Amino acid sequence: xxxxxxxxxxxxxxxxxxxxxxxxxxxxxxxxxxxxxxxxxxxxxxxxxxxxxxxxxxxxxxxxxxxxxxxxxxxxxxxxxxxxxxxxxxxxxxxxxxxxxxxxxxxxxxxxxxxxxxxxxxxxxxxxxxxxxxxxxxxxxxxxxxxxxxxxxxxxxxxxxxxxxxxxxxxxxxxxxxxxxxxxxxxxxxxxxxxxxxxxxxxxxxxxxx
Amino acid sequence: xxxxxxxxxxxxxxxxxxxxxxxxxxxxxxxxxxxxxxxxxxxxxxxxxxxxxxxxxxxxxxxxxxxxxxxxxxxxxxxxxxxxxxxxxxxxxxxxxxxxxxxxxxxxxxxxxxxxxxxxxxxxxxxxxxxxxxxxxxxxxxxxxxxxxxxx
Numbered sequence: 001x002x003x004x005x006x007x008x009x010x011x012x013x014x015x016x017x018x019x020x021x022x023x024x025x026x027x028x029x030x031x032x033x034x035x036x037x038x039x040x041x042x043x044x045x046x047x048x049x050x051x052x053x054x055x056x057x058x059x060x061x062x063x064x065x066x067x068x069x070x071x072x073x074x075x076x077x078x079x080x081x082x083x084x085x086x087x088x089x090x091x092x093x094x095x096x097x098x099x100x101x102x103x104x105x106x107x108x109x110x111x112x113x114x115x116x117x118x119x120x121x122x123x124x125x126x127x128x129x130x131x132x133x134x135x136x137x138x139x140x141x142x143x144x145x146x147x148x149x150x151x152x153x154x155x156x157x158x159x160x161x162x163x164x165x166x167x168x169x170x171x172x173x174x175x176x177x178x179x180x181x182x183x184x185x186x187x188x189x190x191x192x193x194x195x196x197x198x199x200x201x202x203x204x205x206x207x208x209x210x
Numbered sequence: 211x212x213x214x215x216x217x218x219x220x221x222x223x224x225x226x227x228x229x230x231x232x233x234x235x236x237x238x239x240x241x242x243x244x245x246x247x248x249x250x251x252x253x254x255x256x257x258x259x260x261x262x263x264x265x266x267x268x269x270x271x272x273x274x275x276x277x278x279x280x281x282x283x284x285x286x287x288x289x290x291x292x293x294x295x296x297x298x299x300x301x302x303x304x305x306x307x308x309x310x311x312x313x314x315x316x317x318x319x320x321x322x323x324x325x326x327x328x329x330x331x332x333x334x335x336x337x338x339x340x341x342x343x344x345x346x347x348x349x350x351x352x353x354x355x356x357x358x359x360x361x362x
Contacts, residue, residue, distance in 0.1 A: 166283055168310065188299075199305075
């Protein structure tokens with residue numbers, strides 16, 4: 001029976017808070033409330049955006065050793081890290097959408113990754129390698145669905161000068177425009193090493209899509 | 211006061227250190243020994259090496275019948291390790307039909323005992339052992355090499 005009394009006590013507390021919440025104030029002027037609300041809003045919004053920013057850079061991404069020890073070290077060997085022109089694509093450039101709605105959705109998804117981080121799902125290179133085909137497949141599927149949206153933040157067929165590309169590139173790109181193919185259809189393993197069986201998995205995904 | 215002394219001491223050591231590489235550089239030259247960096251002091255930036263551009267203008271033909279054909283395209287980014295060989299993503303059947311790339315030679319499917327396999331033989335896995343890119347560089351050693359077809 002003790003449960004019951006506790007419950008009724010709780011209800012009492014909630015009720016009184018609710019009453020306090022609804023009670024018109026006599027102490028503060030309406031103006032004060034507006035200003036406090038406004039400033040509070042800015043602080044909250046600023047803090048929110050700040051939290052989005054600090055979790056949206058490379059340093060944050062590789063603060064998990066799972067990322068540092070595997071994908072980051074491989075990415076450091078690729079053209080998106082170090083190249084002739086000095087333009088760099090960082091982890092969020094390829095993995096976090098730029099538009100607000102999609103970005104929030106990706107961040108909420110990321111809490112699942114945090115959960116697995118604390119669970120230690122891929123905390124050794126061996127475990128990571130065993131899971132890798134699945135993880136890579138997820139990225140491929142998402143990029144196929146979004147028509148490689150993140151790649152297209154930087155790359156655009158319209159601005160490519162096909163005459164300075166290698167023949168095999170310009171030929172395939174012209175074909176891609178005609179047949180509506182997307183970057184990830186052909187460009188797998190550009191930023192990280194591919195896992196064993198990657199090309200068989202690729203064929204399966206392509207078959208399922210057609 | 212003490213910290214000031216320390217500061218001066220480290221400054222002096224630093225100055226001495228910065229002279230030393232310069233002097234050893236001069237000494238080395240006098241004895242006719244050259245560093246690969248040339249005449250540049252260790253803490254100066256060495257001039258850029260004269261990099262050679264890869265020839266990617268198209269297939270290059272073979273100098274003799276058994277020659278592994280040269281690679282006519284950029285290839286530094288393709289992963290070849292125990293897990294994946296990215297060359298095969300274009301050159302193995304059936305990918306080659308989509309990519310418009312020449313299929314690897316049939317010989318590459320025979321293992322060392324002459325048994326035909328359905329996948330690339332292990333002995334052929336590391337393509338760049340035999341297939342290499344070509345740069346527009348001067349020959350390192352003067353030579354009179356001729357194509358087999360030109361030898362009489």
